[in-house]
Amino acid sequence: LASTIHDVARxxxxxxxxxxxVINNSPRVDPQTRARVLQVIEDLDFxxxxxxxxxxxxxxxxxxxxxxxxxRPSVVERLRxxxxxxxxxxxxxxxYNVETIxxxxxxxxxxxxxxxxxxxxxxxxxxxxxxVARLEQGGIACVLVDAExxxxxxxxxxxVTGGRLAARHLLSLGHRKIAAVGESPRExxxxxxxxxxxxxxxxxxxxxxxxxxxxxxAVGEQGRGRARELASELFELPDPPTGxxxxxxxxxxxxxxxxxDAGLSVPRDVSIVGYDDLEIASxxxxxxxxxxxxxxxMQGASLLVEQLNGGSRSPRQExxxxxxxxxxxxxPPPA
Amino acid sequence: LASTIHDVARxxxxxxxxxxxVINNSPRVDPQTRARVLQVIEDLDFxxxxxxxxxxxxxxxxxxxxxxxxxRPSVVERLRxxxxxxxxxxxxxxxYNVETIxxxxxxxxxxxxxxxxxxxxxxxxxxxxxxVARLEQGGIACVLVDAExxxxxxxxxxxVTGGRLAARHLLSLGHRKIAAVGESPRExxxxxxxxxxxxxxxxxxxxxxxxxxxxxxAVGEQGRGRARELASELFELPDPPTGxxxxxxxxxxxxxxxxxDAGLSVPRDVSIVGYDDLEIASxxxxxxxxxxxxxxxMQGASLLVEQLNGGSRSPRQExxxxxxxxxxxxxPPPA
DNA sequence: TTGTAGGCGTTATCAC
DNA sequence: GTGATAACGCCTACAA
Numbered sequence: 001l002a003s004t005i006h007d008v009a010r011x012x013x014x015x016x017x018x019x020x021x022v023i024n025n026s027p028r029v030d031p032q033t034r035a036r037v038l039q040v041i042e043d044l045d046f047x048x049x050x051x052x053x054x055x056x057x058x059x060x061x062x063x064x065x066x067x068x069x070x071x072r073p074s075v076v077e078r079l080r081x082x083x084x085x086x087x088x089x090x091x092x093x094x095x096y097n098v099e100t101i102x103x104x105x106x107x108x109x110x111x112x113x114x115x116x117x118x119x120x121x122x123x124x125x126x127x128x129x130x131x132v133a134r135l136e137q138g139g140i141a142c143v144l145v146d147a148e149x150x151x152x153x154x155x156x157x158x159x160v161t162g163g164r165l166a167a168r169h170l171l172s173l174g175h176r177k178i179a180a181v182g183e184s185p186r187e188x189x190x191x192x193x194x195x196x197x198x199x200x201x202x203x204x205x206x207x208x209x210x211x212x213x214x215x216x217x218a219v220g221e222q223g224r225g226r227a228r229e230l231a232s233e234l235f236e237l238p239d240p241p242t243g244x245x246x247x248x249x250x251x252x253x254x255x256x257x258x259x260x261d262a263g264l265s266v267p268r269d270v271s272i273v274g275y276d277d278l279e280i281a282s283x284x285x286x287x288x289x290x291x292x293x294x295x296x297x298m299q300g301a302s303l304l305v306e307q308l309n310g311g312s313r314s315p316r317q318e319x320x321x322x323x324x325x326x327x328x329x330x331x332p333p334p335a
Numbered sequence: 336l337a338s339t340i341h342d343v344a345r346x347x348x349x350x351x352x353x354x355x356x357v358i359n360n361s362p363r364v365d366p367q368t369r370a371r372v373l374q375v376i377e378d379l380d381f382x383x384x385x386x387x388x389x390x391x392x393x394x395x396x397x398x399x400x401x402x403x404x405x406x407r408p409s410v411v412e413r414l415r416x417x418x419x420x421x422x423x424x425x426x427x428x429x430x431y432n433v434e435t436i437x438x439x440x441x442x443x444x445x446x447x448x449x450x451x452x453x454x455x456x457x458x459x460x461x462x463x464x465x466x467v468a469r470l471e472q473g474g475i476a477c478v479l480v481d482a483e484x485x486x487x488x489x490x491x492x493x494x495v496t497g498g499r500l501a502a503r504h505l506l507s508l509g510h511r512k513i514a515a516v517g518e519s520p521r522e523x524x525x526x527x528x529x530x531x532x533x534x535x536x537x538x539x540x541x542x543x544x545x546x547x548x549x550x551x552x553a554v555g556e557q558g559r560g561r562a563r564e565l566a567s568e569l570f571e572l573p574d575p576p577t578g579x580x581x582x583x584x585x586x587x588x589x590x591x592x593x594x595x596d597a598g599l600s601v602p603r604d605v606s607i608v609g610y611d612d613l614e615i616a617s618x619x620x621x622x623x624x625x626x627x628x629x630x631x632x633m634q635g636a637s638l639l640v641e642q643l644n645g646g647s648r649s650p651r652q653e654x655x656x657x658x659x660x661x662x663x664x665x666x667p668p669p670a
Numbered sequence: 671t672t673g674t675a676g677g678c679g680t681t682a683t684c685a686c
Numbered sequence: 687g688t689g690a691t692a693a694c695g696c697c698t699a700c701a702a
Contacts, residue, residue, distance in 0.1 A: 001472065002448060004679055015689045020681060030687055051395070051450045052679030054386040055694045062429070071415045080406045083432045092451075094397070095428045097418045113337060115386045115695095116427075137336065224618070253618055280615060283559070283588055339695055350673045355697060365671055387695035390678050450679095 003044040012040040023048055054115070062092035063304060064117035066107050067124055068189050070097045072222075073250060073278050074293055078123055078145060081297025089305055091118070098125070104189065114138035119304045122147055123297075125189045141307040145300040147191050153307075153316040155300045157291045159193045162322045163200020163245070166273045166289050169324045170243035171208055175271060175333045178205065179216035179241035181230050181251055194219070194247040197275065201245055216241055227254030228261075235262040235270075242270055242333035249274035249281045249288055256284075256329070267331035277325055285328035292320050338379045347375040358383055389450070397427035398639060399452035401442050402459055403524050405432045407557075408585060408613050409628055413458055413480060416632025424640055426453070433460070439524065449473040454639045457482055458632075460524045476642040480635040482526050488642075488651040490635045492626045494528045497657045498535020498580070501608045501624050504659045505578035506543055510606060510668045513540065514551035514576035516565050516586055529554070529582040532610065536580055551576055562589030563596075570597040570605075577605055577668035584609035584616045584623055591619075591664070602666035612660055620663035627655050 005023075009016045014033055021029045022037045040046075054060050065082060067075055086093050094117060098104040108127065111120055112134040119141035126147040127135070135142050136151075144154035170178050180201055182194040202212040215237060218230035227246065234241055235258060246252040252274030256266060264270050274281055274288035281288045299318055307313050340358075344351045349368055356364045357372045375381075389395050400417060402410055414430075421428050429452060433439040443462065445451055447469040454476035461482040462470070470477050471486075479489035505513050515536055517529040537547040550572060553565035562581065569576055570593060581587040587609030591601060599605050609616055609623035616623045634653055642648050 001474075005681095006679080016680080017682085017690080018688060021688085024681085028687060033687080047445070047448045049390075049450045049679050050445075050448075051386065051389040051393075052694090053681080055384075055390045055678085055696090056680040056682085058386075058694075060386065070418070071411050076406050076411055083405070083430070087432060087434070087438065093430045093432070095418070095430055097422060097428070099422075103422065110382070113382045113385075115384045224614075257618070279559075283592070340697095341695080351696080352674075352698080353672060356672085359697080363671065368671080384695050387678090388697080390680085390694085391696045391698090393678075 002049075003046045005046075005048065007044060008037065008040050008046050011044070012037045058115075060116060060118050061090055062094050062117050063119045063121060063301075063308075064094045064096055064107075064111050065121045065123060066096035066098060066104075066111065067122070068098055068104070068186065070095055070123075073280075074248065074276050074291075075123060077278070077293035078297035078300075081294040081299075082121060082301040083297075085298050085301040085305065091305070091308075112138055112140065114140050119143070119308050121145060121300050121304055123300075124191050124193075126191060127152070141304055141313060143300050143304040143307070145296050146193065148317075151315055153303055153313075153318070155296045155303070155318045155320065157193075157296070157320045157322055159196035160200040160203070162275065162289045162291070163197035163202075164204040165200075165322060165324050166197070166245040166275070167201040167204035169273060169287070169326070169330065170245070170271055171204065171210075173243075173271065173330060173332050175243040176210060177216070177239065177241045177333070178210070178212070178243045178245065179218065179234050180212060180245050180247075181227050181234070181255055182217070182219045182247040183222040183251070184219045197245075197247055222248065222251070224250050224254040224257070227251035228258045229254075231255040231258035232261060235259070235264065240270075243273070243330070244270065245273045245275075247275055249276045249278045249286060251275075252286055252288065252329075253280075253284075256286075266329050269334055271330040271333070273324075273330055281325070281327070287327045287330040288325050290323050290325045296320055337384075338381045340381075340383065343372065343375050343379060343381050346379070347372045393450075395451060395453050396425055397429050397452050398454045398456060398636075398643075399429045399431055399442075399446050400456045400458060401431035401433060401439075401446065402457070403433055403439070403521065405430055405458075408615075409583065409611050410458060412613070412628035413632035413635075416629040416634075417456060417636040418632075420633050420636040420640065426640070426643075447473055447475065449475050454478070454643050456480060456635050456639055458635075459526050459528075461526055462487070476639055476648060478635050478639040478642070480631050481528065483652075486650055488638055488648075488653070490631045490638070490653045490655065492528075492631070492655045492657055494531035495535040495538070497610065497624045497626070498532035498537075499539040500535075500657060500659050501532070501580040501610070502536040502539035504608060504622070504661070504665065505580070505606055506539065508578075508606065508665060508667050510578035511545060512551070512574065512576045512668070513545070513547070513578045513580065514553065514569050515547060515580050515582075516562050516569070516590055517552070517554045517582040518557040518586070519554045532580075532582055557583065557586070559585050559589040559592070562586035563593045564589075566590040566593035567596060570594070570599065575605075578608070578665070579605065580608045580610075582610055584611045584613045584621060586610075587621055587623065587664075588615075588619075591621075601664050604669055606665040606668070608659075608665055616660070616662070622662045622665040623660050625658050625660045631655055
């Protein structure tokens with residue numbers, strides 16, 4: 001029912017080849033005939049078939065974003081950045097949401113064949129060596145956001161430093177009993193962000209002659225609910241912490257709830273530091289480690305598009321700047 | 336570099352046609368040869384080319400979701416629902432984020448050709464009659480979520496009723512001076528949700544011998560910041576309202592900030608009602624009109640997939656249940 | 671049950 | 687500059 005390149009050719013009295021040249025605005029076509037062809041295209045409301053193009057050129061004009069639970073606030077923020085740069089290109093955005101190992105493997109299996117996407121953006125998810133090899137073999141460009149691999153370019157926040165910054169902030173306020181609420185790494189996704197942040201905290205504490213004691217280290221699955229439980233346990237300790245660093249703002253919300261449950265006043269009784277600086281953080285006055293999520297998406301997408309346009313694919317690592325945003329959930333420890 | 340159906344055929348000692356039959360598990364193939372072919376497929380790590388399939392079958396195995404600013408919390412929630420049902424199907428999820436009229440028109444123009452997506456999910460965006468005609472002509476299935484068109488099946492919240500419910504809640508608490516903070520419809524997207532809710536409020540107020548006065552009707556672009564400004568103006572009125580119904584929870588956040596700015600206590604001095612019941616609403620104790628966003632996405636996707644599987648495409652309308660969730664931002668008006 | 675052949679709508683490589 | 691012609695990799699009658 002839809003018209004093809006041949007219909008156009010016939011009505012314009014030229015060959016399909018010429019129409020193709022017009023479409024792809026090749027310089028080698030007479031202005032007269034070009035005008036004529038364009039007219040017919042307009043009359044017929046012709047659009048070249050994307051499928052046929054894919055098969056013929058071997059390019060899909062789409063990039064795949066694969067990420068565990070793309071509806072997490074931090075990922076959404078990154079997606080905003082990604083979408084923002086893709087919209088001004090010819091690339092479509094195909095989202096592969098992976099919640100399980102099977103889904104993750106399945107997606108990467110499909111995607112490494114190269115006929116579904118020209119490039120991949122892996123967000124918060126690291127590929128295995130084998131997968132990287134297949135990507136290279138298939139000539140598929142790939143950039144990591146919030147994940148790392150020595151052979152791939154990646155955009156990361158400096159998590160160790162982030163952890164240090166959070167701890168340093170509390171230390172500078174006079175805290176000595178500092179705890180961490182973190183996310184258990186979903187091992188299959190290979191992103192140790194939460195672990196690295198705790199390591200950073202540890203380093204900073206040690207530099208001050210302190211330590212991150214096991215009883216002050218609470219780790220569980222991501223999300224507000226679990227963080228609330230973890231924090232409640234912390235508050236019930238015989239010698240509870242006076243400051244808590246969380247692996248995300250979402251977790252910090254849970255910790256705030258736990259404080260409320262326990263009848264603790266923030267920051268008078270306990271200081272709480274988040275991570276990410278989501279919009280909600282500014283609304284709530286949450287002290288947090290700001291991570292440029294939006295920018296990470298932008299940069300990831302930009303670098304990927306650059307590679308797709310023939311740019312170098314040699315691994316590069318972009319480390320994003322972090323900073324503590326001091327608001328009203330942190331203050332001096334109780335006397 | 337990647338192996339094709341012919342490679343498989345050759346090594347298995349059969350024809351390409353047979354391999355194709357195996358892939359698409361046609362019943363008409365000898366168990367023995369099938370086994371042999373499958374073995375070769377495994378050995379070669381063969382995967383059929385999606386591009387070739389698309390061209391040959393005319394189906395893309397992908398569904399397009401087009402929506403204005405897909406990173407809005409309410410849309411994200413709907414996407415969760417959509418993604419949830421698509422993941423168990425063979426359909427890919429292609430996101431078309433449209434921020435401007437041009438982008439909207441461009442996306443719909445591409446998508447109505449039928450070689451980019453088998454089906455469309457339009458979220459918070461209504462197509463024109465012309466676009467609907469082209470969809471039908473191209474045989475492209477389409478379901479609307481949070482939008483309406485008489486010829487398309489759609490999933491909507493009952494906005495008029497939602498407005499009534501919000502107003503009724505405040506009325507029942509004794510409020511008489513009730514204002515609305517709404518979103519100016521981005522006309523090009525054809526979704527009058529905010530307007531409908533205000534109409535509902537109006538109806539309910541009238542039923543109580545009251546009215547929704549123009550000075551109590553503040554409308555502006557969506558988002559927290561603008562809502563804050565609008566509410567500030569409301570609070571500066573000589574006779575300010577004692578209750579405010581917002582078109583979204585996000586707007587309600589802005590209104591809460593404005594109240595804080597004005598030194599008003601909530602709900603003692605002013606009651607605030609949101610709309611949507613985002614997760615943040617429960618965290619903040621925001622009274623709101625709960626709208627099943629996640630379910631709307633699920634249902635939209637389910638109905639679409641159903642149509643794609645040969646189900647009926649005659650327009651159907653699914654109206655989602657709304658309910659007021661009473662929390663701590665609403666109470667009796669000041670005496 | 672299996673092989674053959676034509677077609678899906680483009681692009682690209684040739685000659686002319 | 688333009689027109690044939692051969693891919694691209696798969697599917698699907700139709701024949702055998």
